[in-house]
Amino acid sequence: MARRLTYWIIAALIAGLVVGWGLHSAIDDGTPAAAAKLTDIAGYFAVLTTVFLRLIKMIIAPLVFATLVVGIAHMGDTATLGRVGLKSLGWFLCASLMSLLLGLFLVNLLQPGVGLGLPIPPVTAASGVVRTGFDLKDFVAHIVPASMIAAMADNEILQIVVFSVFVGVAITAVGDAAAPLVRGVEALSAVMLRITDYVMRFAPVAVFAAVASTLAERGPGVLRDLGYFMASFYLGLFLLWALLIGIGFVLIGGRMRLLVRYIRDPLLLAFTTASSEAAYPRTLEALDRFGVPARIASFVLPLGYSFNLDGSMMYMTFASLFIAQAYGIHLQLGEQVTMLLVLMVTSKGIAGVPRASLVVIAATLSMFHIPEAGLLLILAVDHFLDMGRSATNVIGNAVAASVVAIWEGGLEPRLPADIDPPPAPSSGLLH
Structure with missing residues (x-):
């Protein structure tokens, strides 16, 4: 099914481009009534997404919860858990720094905001994005869930990870008495994988609706106006891909090309839905x-979803300095490095926040006296x-998990890329 799903998603992407562009061209005549009608149409499409x-x-x-608890239970001891955690965080720190530095280098080299011909909003204008300053006390307190039910209801992944770690460690400490609970959680994982299979069949419809909605409302002109900025950013992403995959080849070896092949489905799903979260089950x-x-x-x-968002990290430096360039504000190298360090810290405190990258950028701009309304440009x-x-x-995150696996003793025998693992307790995810 995985291969067929990929083809359907690509077809849905193309169909969404054609339908969205066609609707905008047919209806838009520059009047407020036409714009309102396109907004309504886009809203109906957006419902599907x-x-x-x-x-x-x-x-x-x-x-x-299920996969993490079972995984920790099978690690055997807390020493192994601590070792894996430290290696993971070490990789996340290095990858985040690499992403931020690459964004900093490229935005200074390509200067997509210099000489921008767009009308710049007034300095006093608001961006519409709620700013959230980084507060260490709030961040540390937020990591620990006040309620497991509330954490799951709000999809607070970092809090779910913390609770799952406690459960997994406790299961390990209890030993054989907890075996029935482990089997129950394994069964829950198998059921959730089966539900994932059902949900993913709806992905092409969601992709079509997302693309058609955006283009119908905004039209192709928005891509043309900021084309150089977008092209510069995507160049940076491709270079970051090359770096991550290249490091993977160095640390993993020739088998790395198989990982690239295996993650094409979740990668395409994340791209077309603009949601890393949507790709989580398929990435697993x-x-x-x-x-x-x-x-x-x-x-x-799951830890990487809070601490290892490499694409988002690059975007934060790229967008912040692009806005500064658009306003003609020159930042010294020392100020840019300081901004980079601020972004590296503050980005760790906003897991689960909608449009989190924009929230962090909005909070950072004011610290460096850059008009927050510059966010309106992007x-x-x-x-x-x-x-x-x-x-x-x-x-x-796929490279991070694979590298940590190598550091922890190596990879297991691979499964063919064109078949789905059976959603049963005997699946590789459950042992």
Whole structure:
């Protein structure tokens, strides 16, 4: 099914481009009435995408909990868990720094905001994005869930990880007495994988609706106006892909090309839906096929969704300095490095926040006396940029899990890329 789904998603993407562009061309005549009509049409399309993303959110919490608890239970001891956690965080830190530095280098080299011919909004204008300053006390307190039920209801992945770690460690400490609970959680994981299969069949419809909605409302002109900025950012993403995959080849070897092949489905899903979260279940299955042990994948992947969003990290430096260039504000190298460090810290405190990258950028701009209203320049194309950074996040987390698996003793035998693992307790995700 995986291969057929990929083809259907590509077809839906093309169909969405054609339908959205066609609707905009047929209806838009420059009048407010036409714009309102296009907004209404886009809203009806968006309902389908919203339903799909809600179905994904329905899956995420129980899937993360089940796979993570079983993975920790099979690690054997807390020393192994601590070792894997430290290696994962070490990789996340290096990957984040690499992403931020690459974005910093490219935006200074290509200067997409210099000489921008667009009308710049007034300095006093608001961006419409709620700013959230980084507060260490709030961040640390937010990590620990006040309620497991509330954490799952809100899809707070980091809080779910913390609770799951406690449960997994406790199961390990209890030993044989907890064996029935482990079997129950394994069965829950198998059921959630089966539900994932059902939900993914709706993905092409959601992709078609998402693309058609955006183009119908905004039209192709928005891509043309900020084309150089978008092209520069996507060049940076491709270079980041090359770096991540290249490092993977160095650390994993020739088998790395199989990982690239195995993650094409979740990568395409993340790109077309502009949601890293939508690709989580498929990424977990792809890592299973590739041979990443379940205990590693089920721990590193959810942790990476809070600490290893490589595409989002690059976007933060790129967009912040693009806005500064558009206003003609020159930042010294020292100020840019300081901005990079601020972004690296603040980005870790906003997991689960909608349009989190924009929230962090809005909070950072004011710290460096850059008009926050500059966000209005990129809001129009943020969806198209989010597609690229979501796909990059998938690659970054897949490589991270694979590298940690190598550091922890190697990969298991791989499964063929064109078959789905059986959603039963004997699946590689469950042992």
